[in-house]
Structure formats: C-alpha cells, structure tokens
Amino acid sequence: MFRMTTRRLALAMGLGLAMAGAATAQEKLKIGFIYVGPVGDFGWSYQHDVGRKAIEAAFPGRVETTFVESVPEADSDRAIEQLARTGHKLIFTTSFGYMEPTLRVAKKYPNVMFEHATGFKRDKNVATYSAKFHEGRYIIGRIAGKMTKSNTIGYVGAFPIPEVIAGINAFYLGAKSVNPDVKIKVAWAFDWFNPPKEGDAAKTLIDQGADVITQHTDSPAPLQQAAQRNVFAFGQASDMTKFAPNHILTSIIDDWAPYYVERTRAVLEGKWQSQDVFDGLAKGKVKMGPYVNMPPEVKKLAEETEEAIRSGKLDPFMCPIIAQDGKTVECKGGDRLSNEQVFGMNFYVQGIEGTIPK
Amino acid sequence: MEMLPLVLASITVAATPLLIAALGEHVVERAGVLNLGVEGMMIVGAACGFAAAVLTDSSVLGLLAGGFAGMLLALVFAGLAIGLATNQVATGLALTILGLGLAGLIGAPFVGQPRPPIPPIALPILSDIPIIGPAFFRADPIFYLSVMLVIAVAFVLNRTRAGLLLRAVGENHASAHALGVPVRRIRLYAILFGGLMAGLAGAYLSLIYTRFWSPGMTAGRGWIALALVVFAAGHVWRLMAGAYLFGGLTVAQLHAQAGAIGLPSQLLSALPYIMTILALLVLAVSGRRGSGAAGSLGQPFVPER
Incomplete structure (x- = not known):
C-alpha cells in the first residue's frame, strides 16, 4: 500500500x-x-x-x-x-x-x-x-515475577534477533530477581505484525500455564487474548490500555518524537552526521505507561526499579551474567554488559529453557 | 493435566473456520465444480464482516455481512465458470487474488480497531463434564453452528432428493442434463452456499478468532480448507475429523516451540499439506476409484441446445 x-x-x-x-x-x-x-x-x-x-x-x-x-x-x-x-x-x-x-x-x-x-x-x-527497550522489559519482568501465581510467565517473540533475545533475557532476569522460582516460556510468531499468529502464540503460552504474558510483536492481539483468558499482560510500544483496561499492567512506550525532531533540525542546519544513538529511560526514549491493576507494593517496586534504571544505578544486565550453558559472560561495560554486548546478544541467560530457533 | 481442556478448546477455535470453509467447498465439489477461490472469499468475508461489525457495533450483523460478502464473490465466480463456462482453475485462482486485494482495500480504514468478544455459550450439564465440558461445551455460538452444519450437510447430501440431484450433477453432468436436471442452477446454488460458508469462516477469523482485522490475515487457511476437501475424499465426517486434525496441527506447532520440542516449527506448519498428499497416496494405492472426487469435477458444462 x-x-x-x-x-x-x-x-x-x-x-x-x-x-x-x-x-x-x-x-x-x-x-x-x-x-x-x-x-x-x-x-x-x-x-x-x-x-x-x-x-x-x-x-x-x-x-x-x-x-x-x-x-x-x-x-x-x-x-x-x-x-x-x-x-x-x-x-x-x-x-x-x-x-x-x-x-x-x-x-x-x-x-x-x-x-x-x-x-x-x-x-x-x-x-x-x-x-533500550530492555530497560522497560526488566521493569515489567519484576512486575510479572510478583504478579504470577503459577510461577510461569510467557513471552511472544517476533524473530530470534538480538534485540528480541535481549528483551527476553531482561524480562526473565527482572522476574527472577524478585521470584527465584519463576519459569519463562517463549513462543515465536515469526512476524512483526500478524494479529492471528500473535494471538495464537499468546493462547499457547496461556494454555501452558503462563498467567502473565508479554510480547515483542507489534499488535495488541496478545494483550486482547490475555484479557479474554483473564490473565495479565503488558502493552507494547504504545499505551495499549484501551485494548484490555482490566488486564494490562503497564506499557513500554517508545517515544521517537524528540529524536526525530532533533535529527530534522540537524539536517535543516546542515549539521547532520552519521552516528549511533542507543538510549532509553534516562533520555526519555523509553517511557513507562501507568502502573495499573496491581497491588500498591508491586507498583512501588516498579516505580523504584524505573527510577534506579533511569539514574543509572541499576541495569538489566548487571554483571555477572551467566549464559544458559553455565559460562559467565565477559563483562565489557564496567559493572554491566556494554551496549555492544546487549545489541548483539545471541544467547539465553541461565534459567531459560529451550533453544533459540535458527 | 489441567492443560488438556485448554488445548482442546484452542484446537476447537482453530478448527472451526477450517471446517466451515471446507464444508462449503465440499458441497461445491460434490456438484462437480472446483472453486479455488476459497482463500479469496474467506478474506473478503473477514474484511467485510469486521467492517460491518464496527460500523453497526454488532458482531452478529458482522458475521452475516461476512457470509453475504463471500456469497457475492462466489456469484462472480458462478457468472464466469457456470454462465460463461470458463476454466474453473483459472477463474478460482483469479478470485483468490482479487479477494486478497479487495479485502485490503475494504479493510484499510479498520486496521487496528478493537472489537469486544462474543461471549461463549456454556451448555447446561454438558459443560460440567470434566475435560470434555470446558473443551467443547463452553464454546462460541459459531462452533455449535458448525457442528449443526456438518449434520445438516451430511443429511441433505445423503438422505434427500435435493442431495441426490446435486451429486448426480457432480458425477456426470451430461447424463443429469439428459434426465432434465437443471445442472447449471444446482451448481449456482452450490457455489453460492460455498461462498456463504467461506465468508462466514472469514468473519469468524476477524470477529472471534482474533477480533482484529489485518491484511492477509487468513494466512492460507482457505488453501488448507481445499486440502481438507481432498483429504476427506467425499465423506463429510472425515472432513470434520480432518478439520480437527489440521486445527490441532496448527496449535501443536506453537506448543512445540513453547514446550521446547526439538522439531522445527516450519516442518509442523507444513504437516497439513504433507498429510493431504499422504491421504491421496493411500487412496490411490488402496485401489478405490480415484480420490473420491465427483466425476465431472472441474469440467465446464455447456448444455446442448
């Protein structure tokens, strides 16, 4: 079109x-x-x-x-x-x-x-x-870890690329940091926007016992599916409250507007240069939606986590990070993994079952 | 195993649109017409059904509109394939391509709009049976309709004069014509029924299955329905079993991933087609006549005057 x-x-x-x-x-x-x-x-x-x-x-x-x-x-x-x-x-x-x-x-x-x-x-x-969407995913991981009763959380992934894998790891690490017994299930839709497939994947996760799910695909279908099955879920990329007002916990919101305006200004002023920008909560490129449908102590935990990440005290990938195979990942960013390591992430952390599809 | 009823319920939802669409095409093929436009009629049904449901704020009207839209597209097919005796394969394929484009156009203003769910109907007593109850008797109304349709189609085709005439037309249109059976009119009715079912199946996808419109959302289900008709080899009950088998495979595909079974999901999504080929093979080897398809299937009919 x-x-x-x-x-x-x-x-x-x-x-x-x-x-x-x-x-x-x-x-x-x-x-x-x-x-x-x-x-x-x-x-x-x-x-x-x-x-x-x-x-x-x-x-x-x-x-x-x-x-x-x-x-x-x-x-x-x-x-x-x-x-x-x-x-x-x-x-x-x-x-x-x-x-x-x-x-x-x-x-x-x-x-x-x-x-x-x-x-x-x-x-x-x-x-x-x-x-750094994974910063938001760490926060919702903590919420999921607190909210799950079955100790099973689900993740609808689009494609097994580093960005998505880092998101799965961050979500799981967040959940595990507050709930050591938590297990994660991953289902792949192999599409960014395919509501029927995304919904099917969400359904599968719920059938397998997940009572809090999240997604790294683009439509509100998994969220809708969660609402229908009476489990909790999160909004993706924008505030998706209207699709499941009673089952959404929060949304990870991408705010590209300031960056787009800044880059346009650079072109207008003739100052544009090739660069790489990778920032998150601190610069406001990643924002969190309202924390709803959860007890006050979970809300407080979420807000504290958000603040700690924004101030730089906390990072989803604080060292030591142990990979699925039991080896400790080399720590290239001081006390945390470096941006490059996060950006090229191609392994699951320890505790996640299953393999990354080829 | 508290997972089992949930999985069974998911299979029911996955199988229902396949069953409805395949049932329509089954009747069409019994009448000796091959309409490869199922995918196209289905997606137009999905788009029109969703659009109508949003505009009227009624999912029931949406389902009706979806069926009607499928029927309109089927009328185009009938006009060409029956009226002008065009090549049915080419006409059907054209219908699919036309449908996919048309649906994108109709659905464009409705992308991303939410729809409330249609509440499931729990049958008294039956829904309390363990495992089977929550799996099959707390379903959406269209699921029950699909089961009734299977019974109705089986009855009409095998036990009534109308069904006999329809099968006669499909088996040998020249003989049927010689006996004074209105071949073209019967085929027209069959094609319209096929369109109605495909459109309804499409509206089921956009109003119950995902409650969402997105271009190309039928994702090959129309072709699976066609494969199912071949798989059933002329038997309505086998059609129903096949729909649940194929629906089960689409669900299993995702469970295999989440449950970390070593099979690649691409292989699992190809399984319905592999099974269809196997079914054809078994039918051919077992020595029974052909594939159970109607004798005049796909042949254009021009009455002698």
Whole structure:
C-alpha cells in the first residue's frame, strides 16, 4: 500500500517562488518514512508515525513528510529507493530488517541522509538509532515475577534477533530477581505484525500455564487474548490500555518524537552526521505507561526499579551474567554488559529453557 | 493435566473456520465444480464482516455481512465458470487474488480497531463434564453452528432428493442434463452456499478468532480448507475429523516451540499439506476409484441446445 501525503500544490508554489527569485524562498525539506506495519497497528509503527507528526508540528512550513506503510522487509529496496528518487533528503527506515536494503540504497544516493532504526551497520550517510527497550522489559519482568501465581510467565517473540533475545533475557532476569522460582516460556510468531499468529502464540503460552504474558510483536492481539483468558499482560510500544483496561499492567512506550525532531533540525542546519544513538529511560526514549491493576507494593517496586534504571544505578544486565550453558559472560561495560554486548546478544541467560530457533 | 481442556478448546477455535470453509467447498465439489477461490472469499468475508461489525457495533450483523460478502464473490465466480463456462482453475485462482486485494482495500480504514468478544455459550450439564465440558461445551455460538452444519450437510447430501440431484450433477453432468436436471442452477446454488460458508469462516477469523482485522490475515487457511476437501475424499465426517486434525496441527506447532520440542516449527506448519498428499497416496494405492472426487469435477458444462 502506497500512501503519499505529497502536497503538490505547495511544492509547485514553492518552485514558482524560487524561480521568481524570491530571496527567502526555501525549498521544503522532504522527509520519508518506511514502516513495517500499518500506522494503525497501535504499536511500533504507530509510535514512529507519532514521531513523524511531531516533525511536522515542530517545523511548520519547512518540512514535508511522506510515509509508506506495511513494507515487507524482504522487498523494501524499491520502497526506500522510491523515496530517495522522489527528492526526499532524509529517510527513516524503521525496522531491523531494512538494514541491508537501506545500506544498498544509501550507496546509490550519497546526498540523501538515512536513519535506520535498531540496526548496527552504518555508512557516511546512514545513521542508526535505537532505544533500550530492555530497560522497560526488566521493569515489567519484576512486575510479572510478583504478579504470577503459577510461577510461569510467557513471552511472544517476533524473530530470534538480538534485540528480541535481549528483551527476553531482561524480562526473565527482572522476574527472577524478585521470584527465584519463576519459569519463562517463549513462543515465536515469526512476524512483526500478524494479529492471528500473535494471538495464537499468546493462547499457547496461556494454555501452558503462563498467567502473565508479554510480547515483542507489534499488535495488541496478545494483550486482547490475555484479557479474554483473564490473565495479565503488558502493552507494547504504545499505551495499549484501551485494548484490555482490566488486564494490562503497564506499557513500554517508545517515544521517537524528540529524536526525530532533533535529527530534522540537524539536517535543516546542515549539521547532520552519521552516528549511533542507543538510549532509553534516562533520555526519555523509553517511557513507562501507568502502573495499573496491581497491588500498591508491586507498583512501588516498579516505580523504584524505573527510577534506579533511569539514574543509572541499576541495569538489566548487571554483571555477572551467566549464559544458559553455565559460562559467565565477559563483562565489557564496567559493572554491566556494554551496549555492544546487549545489541548483539545471541544467547539465553541461565534459567531459560529451550533453544533459540535458527 | 489441567492443560488438556485448554488445548482442546484452542484446537476447537482453530478448527472451526477450517471446517466451515471446507464444508462449503465440499458441497461445491460434490456438484462437480472446483472453486479455488476459497482463500479469496474467506478474506473478503473477514474484511467485510469486521467492517460491518464496527460500523453497526454488532458482531452478529458482522458475521452475516461476512457470509453475504463471500456469497457475492462466489456469484462472480458462478457468472464466469457456470454462465460463461470458463476454466474453473483459472477463474478460482483469479478470485483468490482479487479477494486478497479487495479485502485490503475494504479493510484499510479498520486496521487496528478493537472489537469486544462474543461471549461463549456454556451448555447446561454438558459443560460440567470434566475435560470434555470446558473443551467443547463452553464454546462460541459459531462452533455449535458448525457442528449443526456438518449434520445438516451430511443429511441433505445423503438422505434427500435435493442431495441426490446435486451429486448426480457432480458425477456426470451430461447424463443429469439428459434426465432434465437443471445442472447449471444446482451448481449456482452450490457455489453460492460455498461462498456463504467461506465468508462466514472469514468473519469468524476477524470477529472471534482474533477480533482484529489485518491484511492477509487468513494466512492460507482457505488453501488448507481445499486440502481438507481432498483429504476427506467425499465423506463429510472425515472432513470434520480432518478439520480437527489440521486445527490441532496448527496449535501443536506453537506448543512445540513453547514446550521446547526439538522439531522445527516450519516442518509442523507444513504437516497439513504433507498429510493431504499422504491421504491421496493411500487412496490411490488402496485401489478405490480415484480420490473420491465427483466425476465431472472441474469440467465446464455447456448444455446442448
């Protein structure tokens, strides 16, 4: 699906002014976005679109934004190149699987600046940015550890990539830190946005005895499923309270708006450079939704954990971290794992059963 | 084993849309028509059903609208395959592709909208039986409907004059025509019934199974339904057993992951198709005539005037 919000009229007027030689006539900066799901997923892509709208609001009359939604990762070259070819000077590609396509297109269009979310490969004109979602997952892990009665918690994963695996580990470590008997079950949907599959995976986890579940997929389907089966769950990427008001515990909210506005300003001022940004609660890129449907002491624990992580005292991956095979992971970040280690995480921590699918 | 009734209930929900869609296609194929457009009719049913449910705020109206939408698409197929005697395989495939696109268009404004669940109906006494009770007798209304439909279709096909005529048309349309049986009209009714069932199955997916609309959400279930009809080889009861078997496999696939069994999930999701091929193989080797398919299956019929 291709939805262009091109304002041809405005552009034509802009060009007309420029040709007339009006001194202040400035060509609008065209900014493009590629989303992996529909903007109506109320999760991941929805939050990126909130960021896009923040750019429009911050620079009225100076920018023009376009988005292409539901772009399959495997076939994203065309969509990205289409934006580059149509005069977009700054392009945000907002899913891990867009990494190689973004780099390929960036090589062909050296004057276009690219921002790739959650990737780890950069170029002169390709910057990367991500958020420490695992910080939020550690907090909800602690809540889950306190709230579970069956001592079984469930996790719906999208793809076995480092970002998701780090999330599973953080969730489990959080739960274990307050409940040593807790067990985690993982079900993979092999899709970012596929409500039926996500719901099936959630159902499976609940059937297997999980009474608190969370998800690293983009739709509210697992949350809805949890509500139907009367177990607790968490919102993903945006505040999903309305989908299960009585069964949601909190949401991990991604707030991309400040970053998007900052990067747009950098381009407008000619100061844009390739970089890598990886921050979380401390910088406000990860936020927590309201803590609800839980006893006051659990709420207090959650708030204290959030504060400790924000201040830097606590990290989901404080050393020593022991991997599933019993070996202690080398500690490269002082008293905690380094960003690179978290970003490239490809092992389960000790205590998680099962193997990571290939 | 407190897990067992929960798993069985999940299987019921996974099997019901397959059963309903396959039941429709079963009747169509008994009448000698091969409609490969099940997936397309199903997804249009899912989109229209969801849209209607959101607009009218009634899941029941949504289910009806889904069935009706499937029927409309089936009418297109009937117009081409029966009216103009086009190639049924090509027409059916075109219907699927058309349906997938059309559904995306219809559903676009409704992506991400929530729908409240349809409350399950617990049958008195029966729902208190251990294991079986919570698994089968606290289900959604469409599950009960699907069981009644199986009985009704089995009865009509095997025990009534209408069923006999329909099978006669499917077995040999030339002979049926010579006897004065209205071949094309019977086939039209069968195709419309198939569309109604496929549309209803689609609406079940978007209103009960996930309560969500997303493009491509049928995810190949229409094809599984077609495989089921082959698997059943002309027997309604085998169709029902097959639907539960195939539904069970889709559930098992996720349990295998969460329960950390060493089998790759891709293999498990391919199992329904592997089983269909095996069933065909068994039927062929056991020496019974063909695959139990109707004699005139897939052949266009042009009456001599």
